[in-house]
Amino acid sequence: MAETLRAAKDDQPLLVAEGLAKNYGRLAACRDISFSLYPGEVLAIVGESGSGKSTLLQLLSAQLSPSAGRVSYRMRDGVLRDLASLGEAERRFLFRTDWGFVHQDPALGLRMAVSAGANVGERLMAVGWNHYGNIRQTASSWLERVEIDTARIDDAPRTYSGGMRQRLQIARNLVTEPRLVFMDEPTGGLDVSVQARLLDLMRNLVSELDLAAVVVTHDLAVARLLSHRVMVMKGGQVIETGLTDQVLDDPHQPYTQLLVSSILPP
Amino acid sequence: MSAPMTAMIEIINAEKTFTMHLQGGIRLPVVRGVSFEVDAGECVVLAGPSGAGKSSILKMIFGNYRCDGGRIGIRHDGAVIDLARAEPRDVLSVRRATIGYVSQFLRAVPRVATVDVVAEPLIATGTSREEARERAGQLLRRLNIPERLWTLPPSTFSGGEQQRVNIARGFISDHPILLLDEPTASLDAANREVVVGLIDEKKRAGVAMVAIVHDDEIRRLIADRVVDVTSFAAAA
Numbered sequence: 173m174a175e176t177l178r179a180a181k182d183d184q185p186l187l188v189a190e191g192l193a194k195n196y197g198r199l200a201a202c203r204d205i206s207f208s209l210y211p212g213e214v215l216a217i218v219g220e221s222g223s224g225k226s227t228l229l230q231l232l233s234a235q236l237s238p239s240a241g242r243v244s245y246r247m248r249d250g251v252l253r254d255l256a257s258l259g260e261a262e263r264r265f266l267f268r269t270d271w272g273f274v275h276q277d278p279a280l281g282l283r284m285a286v287s288a289g290a291n292v293g294e295r296l297m298a299v300g301w302n303h304y305g306n307i308r309q310t311a312s313s314w315l316e317r318v319e320i321d322t323a324r325i326d327d328a329p330r331t332y333s334g335g336m337r338q339r340l341q342i343a344r345n346l347v348t349e350p351r352l353v354f355m356d357e358p359t360g361g362l363d364v365s366v367q368a369r370l371l372d373l374m375r376n377l378v379s380e381l382d383l384a385a386v387v388v389t390h391d392l393a394v395a396r397l398l399s400h401r402v403m404v405m406k407g408g409q410v411i412e413t414g415l416t417d418q419v420l421d422d423p424h425q426p427y428t429q430l431l432v433s434s435i436l437p438p
Numbered sequence: 439m440s441a442p443m444t445a446m447i448e449i450i451n452a453e454k455t456f457t458m459h460l461q462g463g464i465r466l467p468v469v470r471g472v473s474f475e476v477d478a479g480e481c482v483v484l485a486g487p488s489g490a491g492k493s494s495i496l497k498m499i500f501g502n503y504r505c506d507g508g509r510i511g512i513r514h515d516g517a518v519i520d521l522a523r524a525e526p527r528d529v530l531s532v533r534r535a536t537i538g539y540v541s542q543f544l545r546a547v548p549r550v551a552t553v554d555v556v557a558e559p560l561i562a563t564g565t566s567r568e569e570a571r572e573r574a575g576q577l578l579r580r581l582n583i584p585e586r587l588w589t590l591p592p593s594t595f596s597g598g599e600q601q602r603v604n605i606a607r608g609f610i611s612d613h614p615i616l617l618l619d620e621p622t623a624s625l626d627a628a629n630r631e632v633v634v635g636l637i638d639e640k641k642r643a644g645v646a647m648v649a650i651v652h653d654d655e656i657r658r659l660i661a662d663r664v665v666d667v668t669s670f671a672a673a674a
Contacts (some may be wrong), residue, residue, distance in 0.1 A: 210527060261646060368548040375547070379562075397547065401526050415501065415526045422503045426459035 184246060186211050186352060186384050187232065191241035194227050201227040203408045205241070211351065212382045216395035216416065218431065219405035223387045226356060228405070232386055233273060233354045234263060245352075268293060268298045271344030274303035276360040278337035278353050282344065288315060289325040292344050306383055314343040318373060335366035339373065353378075355387045359394055369396050392435055396420055404428045443511055443518055445475035446615055446646035447499060448525045452508030452522065454494055469670040472508065476631040478614065481637060483661040486668045492650045493542075495667060496617045498522075499648060500539045501529040512536060512546040514613065531617040534562060537615045540555045540608030542623065544592060552595075553578065553588040556606040563611065570610075581632055609636050616640060618649040622656050634659050 185208035191388075192205040195257075202224045209215055217225045221376055232237040232243055234255045243255045244279045248270065258266070267273075275281040282291050292311035293301075301307050312322050318339035326391065329337050338358065345353060358368040358374065375398055378385055387398055397400050404412040412425045423429045445534040453470035457463060466502060469491040476482045498521075499504040499510055505522040512519050514536040533539075538559070545554070556578060557570035565573075578588060581602040587595070592603045601624050608616065618637075622630045630653075637660045641648060651657045657664070 213527070321579070372547060372549045402531060414504070415529055417502050418504055418526075418529075421497070422456075424504070429459050 179236065183210075184250075184252075185209060186213075186246050187386075188244045188252065189232060189241070190244070192228070192231055192238050192243065193240040194224075194231055194236060195239045200408045202238075203232060205410055207403065207410075207413070209352075209384055209386065211384055213401065214378055214383075214385045214387065215397045216399035216402045217386065217388045217405060218390060218395050218402060220390060220394060222430075223405040224408040225405050227389045227408075229354055229356055229386060233271065234258075234266070234347055248351075255368055266380075269348045270350050270352065272348075272350040272383075274338075274345055274353060274355040276356050276357035278329065278334070278341045281341040282337065284330040285328050287318065287326045287328055288340050290334070291329060291340060294346050295348050310347065311343075314347050315340075317377070318343045334362055335370060338362065338370055342370075342374065342377070346381065346383075349381065351384060353383055353385045355385060357389055357391075358387065359389070359391065367394075374398060392420060392431065404431070414415070443475075443513070445477050445511075446513045447476040447648065448511035448518075449474055449495075449499070449511075449633055450509040450511070452495075452498055452510055453503050454491075454498060454503055455506055461489045469498075469667070470507075472498075472667075472670045474665050476615075476646045476648055478644045478646050479641050480662045481641060481649055481660050482663050483649050483651060483657050485657075485664050485666050486671075490667045490671055492667050493619055495670070496539070496619050496648060496650065500537060500617055501532065502539075536613055537617065538608050538611050538613035539617045540605055540619060540621050542619045544604040544607075547591075548593065550590055552583070552592045552603055555592060555603060556610055559607060559611045573610055574606065577610055579602070581606055582629060598626070598629070601625060602629060605633060605636070609640070612643075614645055616645050616647045618647060618651075620650055620652065622642075622651060622653060630656060 183263060185210040190201060193200065194202040194327050205228060217228060219225045227236065237256065244252045245255055246252045273281065284360050289308055289311040292314050293307040296307050296310060298331045312325055315322050315325055320336055320339055329340050332340065359370055362370065371394060390396055402414065402416045403410045405420065405427065406427045412428045419428060420432055423432045450473050452472040454468045456468060458466060458468040472495055478570060484495060486492055494503055498505050501521045508522060510521040512521050512532055514532045519532060521529060521532065553571055553574045556574035560570035560573060561567055577586065583602055592600050605621055622633050625633065634656065637647065649660060
């Protein structure tokens with residue numbers, strides 16, 4: 173994966189976290205986290221349950237307010253803005269257009285009772301598309317891109333298999349051509365064969381669309397396949413960071429060594 | 439900065455130690471004092487017994503293993519970058535444009551067709567998909583991978599076939615530096631000859647290469663210079 177990162181046409185970071193922290197009472201869920209994410213770059217956040225990786229994802233995507241520090245995002249006009257300073261309309265714009273969020277459970281990211289076509293079309297309508305034919309055609313071409321039979325376009329995702337639902341969720345997120353996608357355990361809960369297909373699909377889409385992504389996963393194989401860079405979290409802190417293959421092939425921290433050595437070779 | 443470097447690779451006093459935290463913090467010194475240069479159009483073969491650190495040195499040059507000290511100077515994009523201290527993004531940029539690496543084993547991505555596995559490095563540097571596939575096909579043909587296999591993922595191939603796919607993927611780019619870890623290990627005589635021919639062509643194109651080969655015959659054919667890594671052994 174690392175080799176496919178396009179030449180950086182933009183040398184300015186897209187997302188910047190500075191001294192980010194989140195406390196729940198006396199519990200520090202995230203402590204002093206700083207990094208920059210560049211356009212087209214895929215960052216994996218790995219660690220076990222309770223390490224703070226999902227909290228971090230919510231902080232980065234403005235779904236939680238930090239107890240300290242800040243997250244800044246480069247808006248389409250090129251200006252880096254503190255997410256906390258955004259107005260409601262700007263925040264909505266990010267969620268509807270410029271960002272995607274892929275949940276582990278597709279039911280959280282989809283409307284399960286409306287058709288697949290409407291699930292994809294809804295994001296387009298939210299950004300002002302109003303021609304039914306165009307919306308349907310675009311939705312249909314996205315179903316094809318995520319390998320869903322277009323004959324199923326009028327079926328609701330509750331009639332879909334787990335793998336199909338997850339691919340539909342991805343289509344729904346990518347149809348507005350976001351620049352940044354957050355993914356929370358995107359392959360969690362899927363059969364291994366279904367995971368492989370989904371990973372391959374995501375890997376291709378990320379490189380074709382030159383997407384930046386933050387992927388939370390406890391699965392190091394997912395990190396290896398999808399990401400350029402890895403941050404290892406433990407107890408709310410980033411304990412190791414580097415190029416994905418460096419961290420996985422030459423882990424330095426005791427916990428990272430434990431994680432890497434715990435994988436069963438296939 | 440020292441005197442301007444003319445070599446493609448200039449390694450000065452690089453060292454690497456593994457600390458095994460799960461084994462009570464045992465320190466395993468791998469190499470130290472690694473110093474050598476590689477010029478354009480030259481193939482340097484690393485020699486030494488198994489476990490002497492040859493593969494580790496290749497991985498340090500590729501930025502896959504992090505150095506604990508010293509310098510890995512790489513001529514990249516008209517300047518010299520020290521990979522021992524480079525930021526992740528810079529390491530990726532060096533790999534994309536400057537350093538190719540043929541590992542011992544192919545790390546195949548599930549479901550990706552062989553021809554695309556081989557074409558990918560070219561596409562990543564901006565070659566069109568059609569042209570990249572065309573060149574991938576030429577290399578696969580040359581390495582005797584039958585055309586009927588090109589659309590299949592290489593994960594089901596034999597060891598020798600996978601190694602040839604790996605070689606095709608490594609040789610397809612026009613990287614000015616190429617690292618070769620046992621490129622001929624599981625190949626028959628005919629395919630070894632093909633690889634020797636490919637290495638010759640890279641030399642003529644001015645590519646700087648560092649190789650590990652155990653076969654004396656191949657070493658004699660490709661080595662312009664042999665660097666004995668036992669002098670870098672760090673066991674102390």
